[in-house]
Amino acid sequence: MISKLSRYGKGIVYIQISGDKFTDFINKARQDQIVFYNTRITNEKIFAEVGINDFYRLRRSARNTGIKIRIRTRYGFPFVAARWLRRKGLIAGIFVFLLSLIVTSQFVLTVSIEGNNNISSQQIAVKAGELGIKKWAYKNSLDLNGLNEKMLESIPELSWVSIEEKGTEVKIRVAEKTLPEKILLGGDLIAGKTGIVQDLMVIHGQPAVKEGDLVKTGQLLIQGTLSNVNEYRFDLGGGENKTKEIPIAEGFVRGRVWYSKDVQIKQEEDILLETGEKASGWGIKKGDRVIMITNEHSPFMTSKQENRTYRLPAWRNWRFPVEIICTNYIETGVLHLQRTEDEARKLAETTALEEIKKTIPTGAKILSEKIIVMPAEKGAQRVRAEVESYEELAVYAKQK
Template identity: 35%
Template sequence: MKTLLDYFLGYVIITIRGKGIERFINLAVQRGIRMWDISWMKDGSVRAKVQLSGIKALRHVARKSHCRFRIGQRQGLPFWVKFFQKRKMLAAGAIFFVLSLYELSSFAFSVQVTSPEPLKIVNEQMIKRLAEEKGIKPGRPKWLMDFKAAEKYLIKEVPQLTWVNISAQGTRLCINVVEKVMPEPDEKNNKSGNIIALKDGIITEILVMKGEPLVTSGDTVSQGQVLISGIITIQEEFPLEEEPLGKVEKVKADGIVRARVWYRGYGECPLVESGKTNTGKKAQSIKLQWGKRGVVIWGSAAPEFEYYISDTNRRKLTLWRNITLPVEIITTTCWEQEVYKTVRSQEDAWQKAVNAALLAARRQVPAQAKIISRQLKPVEEGVPGLKRAYVILETEEDIGKFISIE
């Protein structure tokens, strides 16, 4: 820490000659002049480093100790400032170079798809195309990219992926993916097991292709109950025996089991609703901060919006590889909001509550299920100024699910 402080304050390397060098050093220490890296040379002189602020006081020390010193090298920030003050064009060029280097390092120039194992199902070009739809593409600033949103989008759009991670390595974007491990066809087909109920319901139809049925049409079943057993008994008859012997065999149960299933949904809507909503306008600012100090280099420190929500992104300033400066770039995005108040009639609020309840119920219904009937029940007015609805959807669907026998 002292070395960094000495660099900012500036220091010089001096060579001391004379008969009273020891007295020179003692007097300097007594006056609080910091000297370090003191070394004796072969010719009897002494070389040492001294803070820039102590040079003037050393002149009096040299006269009292009958020594003389000569300034050799000059090191530190003050000397660089003085150097560039005389060469303003060179200073402007250096600042422009550093800013250009930083600006270029904030852009992504390539996108790479990697995986621990070679991809067998998913195409790399498809992953890059889907990532580009969420803004993950070359030639775009990295601080404008939402890696988490892109990861969720890839998982949603590509069911064959089980894990996605997007990271920035310098100017390169790496999309790390892991494919789902699919069982081999032979291995899957050779497993014996049962057909169980995926959910509660009342059986309407059962078609057994292989296995032994344990339920019939009209039975009420619960989730996890065995519908078609994969354990069957083969009767073997012998003429000399009174009763046939049963041989137990495990097979892969197969069949279709259709049942009536009910789904419930709840919805509500207030007669008077107020709150805040986004207008679509936004303001952005970029702030350069070191320690407790900072300066806004782009945009406004405070948005002109009366109501707004904000999102802040902090990033350390990196010159090259792992060299990080104690400076942060803070990007703040503010979205304008406006206050609204909506007054609804009794009929309008009731219809919106019904639609919300229907939407909540239909989200639970599988795509292959057939909706048979819909039952609408108003909820008793327990909260003033609020309409509530309760919907029950009756469907007919295949509730059978194969599960292997351990």
């Protein structure tokens, strides 16, 4: 870590080396005690990082051996300082931006409300504002622990309140007193999926199928018979209990279910992968104009980039015109895969079986697995996996 910071402080040059006399060039560089970092060798090219002083000495070695050196990018404190000294107005803008961040971080900029269903967020926000939890409130003046109790007292419909501060956001999470309106047990049992019934046991109700029948999804299996049951309504202020006559079905229907999945795998393909190497750059954005302070371009031959933008929250209808941009460069490389027919077929089989097993419910018993080789495109292998399982078919029909 200390070595990386030291190299960053002195300045680093990321270079591309090409030519025919790599051996002579490397030997000459070693004689001159030049150190390479993060070296990567590709077809007829070498990519590496060197310090600024080593780079100037390395150019002499390159001229003597006929090697070409191309600068991919430069980063480190000397280069950052040079850019900043040419942009005094930008430095002043950043200073004002950071000062604004420090000042605004002392205030509440957003208030969010979670967990409410029957009570409107507006009603909670109004009560919170009366207690001092509102936009542009000074954070140090808020006693969040005491405000929890006051919020509960001001809104009787709430059973629990939690107020948390996260940066410039105050998050209010609530739980309402009224629980789910009704709990009603009963209904018919229908087929959750297509299968053949093997075992049927009816505890309550009338069977609509018999063992050996092929049933389809949604088909009635056990019809409920009318019975008097209790319908409950819960509320912390008092409960309500009603007797209601509804159809009730109980029992189990178990049977055989079949699954199938087709998968095709190419014997030869290129896959784009991340190499694990990363670099980042910071910059300033004003309108459509972006000024990168560090790493304006990706130091890698091929890469993908992820951009994140940081801005101050809006105040009334005014937004601060300057934003900070962070760009992450992630190096990518192409991996060329070549598989034999047997390897491609086995991968297709494994993939198909894994996809099927994701859909089979926990507790089901797998009875058999079958692989069928199917016609495929040229240079590819295609299979169909078929799995037979023994599982519960019955589910309760949704009540209206």
